[in-house]
Amino acid sequence: MTVNEASSTTYMKGTSSTSASALTKGDRVLVLGTTSVLGASSGTTITATQVIVQPDLVGQLPANYTEGSGTIVSGTAADNATEAALAAYPWGVVDRVVQLSNGEYEVHNITVKWPHHIFVTQDFKVVGANSKMPQ
Incomplete structure (x- = not known):
């Protein structure tokens, strides 16, 4: 190419x-x-x-983060986490929000532009993002 x-x-x-x-x-x-x-x-x-x-990482990943861990959430928490993520990375299309064991959220961005995972705190502040795509 x-x-x-x-x-x-x-x-x-x-x-x-x-x-x-x-x-x-x-x-x-x-x-x-x-x-x-x-x-x-x-x-x-x-x-x-x-x-x-496309950088590999911006900000910080939650402590002990393991891709694929956590529980899919919906409702107000998912809406607030999505809103925070899209405010930081406005071109995103979110297909799910996962609550991690420490209470923070992983917002899963499926668009072609970076990032792939956006990390949001319990009070809905974006703290990090990475571009790791699933294998």
Whole structure:
């Protein structure tokens, strides 16, 4: 696959604007743009409209966090945790909220943009996020 940069390509690192020069080899990125297929031997080319560097972690994970642990919640607690998560990361689509053993919440974001898990305290303050996708 080939990624072409256009003069209008924008770059983001987490939720902040950045430049192409801020990217380093090995960065995990999400490239949004238009594609064209050049043939079986040439592959696919994406003309990037946006490049988003995806950090592994921002903030902190709850102590003793284990992915897949906790209890799915609904109602007011889930609504409040979702509202807090979407205020911090407004492009999200949430499919579930899990209450962890320490009372905090993991808000599960299923959109293509980072992050995948958003961690919210018992009083509905965002304290961290990570991009770990399930294996």
